[in-house]
Amino acid sequence: MTKPENATDAQLLTRLSSGDSRALEALANRYEKGLVGIARGLLGGRQDLADDAVQETWVRVLRFGSTFSSKSSVKTWLYRIAVYQCHTMRSTMRRREDRDTGRAHQTRPPANTPDVDLVHDLTRALDSLPEAKRTVVLLCYHRGMTHEQAAQVLEIPVGT
Amino acid sequence: MSNTSANSIEEHLAKLTEPAASTGDLWKKALAVVSTGPQTKKGPTRWKRPEWLRTVHPLMAAMLVIVVGAALMAILMPSLERQRLPSAVGSNGIPSFTRADVERGMVAAPNSGGSPFGGRSAFETPGLVSAEPSSAQGEYEYGFSEGSAAPADMTRSRRMHQEQTPAADLQETAGPVERAVVRKATMELKTDDVRSTFLKASMAIREAGGEYIQDSSLTGEGQHAQANLTLRVAAGRLPEVLRELRELGEVDSERVTGDDVTAQMVDIDARLRNERRIEQELLGLLEARDDSPLTEILELRTQIGYVRRNIEQLQAQQQQLGRLVSLATVLVIIRHDQTKAADGIWTYFKASIVDAWSYGLGFLADSVAWIVTVVVGGLVWWIIAGIAFLIAWHTYKKKSG
Numbered sequence: 001m002t003k004p005e006n007a008t009d010a011q012l013l014t015r016l017s018s019g020d021s022r023a024l025e026a027l028a029n030r031y032e033k034g035l036v037g038i039a040r041g042l043l044g045g046r047q048d049l050a051d052d053a054v055q056e057t058w059v060r061v062l063r064f065g066s067t068f069s070s071k072s073s074v075k076t077w078l079y080r081i082a083v084y085q086c087h088t089m090r091s092t093m094r095r096r097e098d099r100d101t102g103r104a105h106q107t108r109p110p111a112n113t114p115d116v117d118l119v120h121d122l123t124r125a126l127d128s129l130p131e132a133k134r135t136v137v138l139l140c141y142h143r144g145m146t147h148e149q150a151a152q153v154l155e156i157p158v159g160t
Numbered sequence: 161m162s163n164t165s166a167n168s169i170e171e172h173l174a175k176l177t178e179p180a181a182s183t184g185d186l187w188k189k190a191l192a193v194v195s196t197g198p199q200t201k202k203g204p205t206r207w208k209r210p211e212w213l214r215t216v217h218p219l220m221a222a223m224l225v226i227v228v229g230a231a232l233m234a235i236l237m238p239s240l241e242r243q244r245l246p247s248a249v250g251s252n253g254i255p256s257f258t259r260a261d262v263e264r265g266m267v268a269a270p271n272s273g274g275s276p277f278g279g280r281s282a283f284e285t286p287g288l289v290s291a292e293p294s295s296a297q298g299e300y301e302y303g304f305s306e307g308s309a310a311p312a313d314m315t316r317s318r319r320m321h322q323e324q325t326p327a328a329d330l331q332e333t334a335g336p337v338e339r340a341v342v343r344k345a346t347m348e349l350k351t352d353d354v355r356s357t358f359l360k361a362s363m364a365i366r367e368a369g370g371e372y373i374q375d376s377s378l379t380g381e382g383q384h385a386q387a388n389l390t391l392r393v394a395a396g397r398l399p400e401v402l403r404e405l406r407e408l409g410e411v412d413s414e415r416v417t418g419d420d421v422t423a424q425m426v427d428i429d430a431r432l433r434n435e436r437r438i439e440q441e442l443l444g445l446l447e448a449r450d451d452s453p454l455t456e457i458l459e460l461r462t463q464i465g466y467v468r469r470n471i472e473q474l475q476a477q478q479q480q481l482g483r484l485v486s487l488a489t490v491l492v493i494i495r496h497d498q499t500k501a502a503d504g505i506w507t508y509f510k511a512s513i514v515d516a517w518s519y520g521l522g523f524l525a526d527s528v529a530w531i532v533t534v535v536v537g538g539l540v541w542w543i544i545a546g547i548a549f550l551i552a553w554h555t556y557k558k559k560s561g
Contacts, residue, residue, distance in 0.1 A: 021191055028187035033179035036186075041177035051186060058190030060559065084558065122172055141173040 005029075009074030017066040024058065031075060034144055035082045041138045042086035044123065049093070053085040060085075076152040079145070083135060083153060090131075218556055222549050229545065233538050234530070340481070342419040343395055343488035345402060350497040351409030354378070354385035357494050361389050364404050369394055371487070387494040398488040405492060412495070421481055428481070432474045439467045 004012060004026035015023035035057060039050035060081050068077060126134050132154075139150035151158040351357040358378055365371040375390040393401045402414070442464045446457065535542070 024187050024191065028185070032186060037177045037179040045176070055186040055189050055193070058187045059193050062190060062194045064559065118168065119172055119176070122169065122176065126176075137173065138177050141170065142177040143174055143179060 010070060013061075013065050013068055013074055016062070024062065027061070027074075027078075028058070031078055034142070035078060038079065038138060038142050038145075039082055039086050041142070042083065042135060043090060043093075044127070049089055050086075053082060053089055056085050057082045072152050073149070076149050079139075079149075079153040080155070083139070087131060087135075218553065222552075226545060229541065230534055230538075233534055233541070237533060237537060338422075339420065340422045340425045340485045341395075342421055342481075342484045343398055343416070344419070344491075345398065345414070345416045345488065346491045346493070347402065347405055347414045348412040348493045348495065349405065349409040350412050350495055352497055354387050354494050354496050357408045358387035358389065360408050361387075361391075361405060361492050361494065364401050365391055365393055366397075369397075371397075374489070383496045383498065385496050387492075389490075389492040389494070391490040391492065392487040393490060395486055395488045398490070401490060405490070409494065410497065421485065425478070425481055425485075428474050428478050432471060432478065435467055435471045435474065439464060439471065442467060 002011070004015070004020075004022050007015070007023070007026065009027065009030070012023040012027050016027070032054060035054045036047075036050050039053040040047055043049040043053065057078065061078065068074070072080075126137065129137065136150070136154065139145055139153060140147060142150075145153075148158055349357065349361075355378065358376075362373060362376065365373060371391070371393045373389065374392050376388065378385070378387045380386050391401070398416075402416075406414075442460060446460050446464070449456070449460075
């Protein structure tokens with residue numbers, strides 16, 4: 001049997017379905033950072049929420065890994081789950097904040113960015129976009145994600 | 161916007177989703193969550209599919225639900241059908257009775273707690289509507305001169321009765337009415353000796369009780385012999401006569417029908433009573449107007465004649481119906497038993513194949529009818545089940561990414 005590091009994503013997923021937790025570790029080594037990054041972007045820079053979203057993504061991979069149908073790549077599948085989780089968390093968060101404070105939700109920029117003003121403006125501009133368009137922008141500018149892969153994640157044609 | 165600032169925006173956009181080190185090994189936490197279950201998380205506990213259910217594919221589960229639904233419908237629909245049709249009703253709207261019905265009295269009302277007409281008002285019976293005499297209007301017109309007191313009284317009286325009859329009279333008498341049913345039975349018999357069976361069947365009647373042979377014929381000889389016999393037997397003795405006839409040979413077919421004429425009887429009775437009342441009134445007028453002109457008296461007599469003619473016609477109809485009800489008609493057809501004469505394996509084989517073919521076609525028709533019933537009858541449920549399945553499938557796909 002090949003080592004987890006050398007196995008393909010599909011092989012890792014098959015091993016995971018058969019109960020091999022090292023396969024999950026290998027998948028996490030490949031994609032966890034990227035997933036946290038896109039989740040952070042989608043959740044307005046909230047690292048804690050991004051961690052929760054990615055953790056929930058792994059939970060779903062563990063539970064539903066056996067149902068993966070190989071119609072798309074494992075990578076886009078993982079991103080699709082993460083994006084869906086972020087949408088769910090974001091809408092839940094907004095509802096809760098609207099109910100508690102009655103104010104519109106305001107996201108804050110990441111603390112470690114050098115140009116705070118530009119990032120703040122960008123974040124506000126992104127926030128003003130509809131959910132779907134915001135996701136498209138963030139996925140397209142996400143490092144390591146091609147436009148084709150972004151289209152696959154969102155299940156829309158390239159160039160939409 | 162300059163190229164530099166555009167590049168800067170792109171860089172910052174990329175930084176917004178820049179891959180970053182997480183606060184910990186999220187996959188390990190996920191493993192812990194899955195191994196301990198969702199109850200370790202705060203908040204409401206979500207329903208977790210049991211292990212045995214996880215092995216069942218959603219499509220298989222959906223198919224199972226559909227099959228169980230179809231089976232339930234197949235079980236429930238015939239019972240609902242029976243509920244809707246408490247008694248077998250013929251194509252002409254008249255209940256048809258089976259041999260069992262006859263043997264247990266045949267005339268028992270299916271819903272004795274309701275209308276005496278078996279849950280259907282006598283006034284809705286098509287036959288009753290047409291029973292209104294078409295010539296009545298013509299007969300009710302009187303040719304008296306204007307200003308005459310007698311015709312005015314008579315016309316008023318006649319109109320009053322016209323308004324009352326027949327519905328008003330029927331309503332008055334629509335209490336506990338005994339049902340009147342004209343019973344008819346047809347029996348086909350196979351026997352080795354047609355002639356002797358014919359004679360024995362003829363002896364099933366009791367002439368002393370008013371029963372008689374309405375028609376009889378015996379044709380052919382040997383294996384081609386056939387006898388037809390129409391018996392008129394007392395309605396109460398019909399089950400007994402049928403039992404006797406069954407013992408005379410092998411019963412090829414048997415059919416018993418009942419034609420409910422209660423409504424007609426009630427209608428005739430009401431009209432008869434109405435005509436008698438009119439007759440009494442006309443007679444009263446005739447006696448009270450001795451000094452009236454001769455033409456008016458003659459006119460009154462003519463009208464009394466019309467009314468009496470109506471009464472006689474109605475009485476004849478009543479008697480005719482009474483005879484039909486009191487005497488059941490039994491048609492007996494006796495044939496030679498061909499199967500016994502030409503007994504052999506080949507004949508048996510052919511007959512079996514023919515029977516099997518007929519039975520198969522019948523079963524095929526029943527199956528197609530059942531499928532059509534389930535598909536068309538349960539269309540609403542199929543649509544609901546389909547939508548539910550689509551929603552469940554969509555939710556499942558979303559959850560699994």
